[in-house]
Amino acid sequence: MNDAAQKFEDLIVWRKAHQFVLDVYKFTQKFPKEELFGLTSQFRRAAVSIAANIAEGFAKRGTSEKLRFYNIAQGSLSECRYFIILSKDLGYGETDELFSLAISTGKMLDSYYMTISDSKQ
Numbered sequence: 001m002n003d004a005a006q007k008f009e010d011l012i013v014w015r016k017a018h019q020f021v022l023d024v025y026k027f028t029q030k031f032p033k034e035e036l037f038g039l040t041s042q043f044r045r046a047a048v049s050i051a052a053n054i055a056e057g058f059a060k061r062g063t064s065e066k067l068r069f070y071n072i073a074q075g076s077l078s079e080c081r082y083f084i085i086l087s088k089d090l091g092y093g094e095t096d097e098l099f100s101l102a103i104s105t106g107k108m109l110d111s112y113y114m115t116i117s118d119s120k121q
Contacts, residue, residue: 008054008058011054012108013105014054014058017050017051019101020050020102020105021044021048021050023098023101024043024047025044027087027095028043030093031087031092035092039086039092043080046080051073053069053070054109057070066116070112070113073109074109074110077105077109078106080102081099084099
């Protein structure tokens, strides 16, 4: 999967994660001002971490190191899924599209992780 990619921006999984980041930023712009240093900041940080760890993992030479960064990205995505649930429960906006993008990003990241993992064996 990574053989054809010359840089992390070539990875479809990174592009999908980057789109998720952009959507999180747009979504959280509507949050109440008192959330600026709370949920807004945490949500954005976790979203950025997904794409950033994919990018950093891509640059690593060893498979174990790559997998470690992709696993961190998976953890950050799980954190974001919780923030989506919390945002919905707090009435901060419609979350269906964002949740759907998180799910599809997660599936793609899982698949990419498994492909890299399988190549290790």
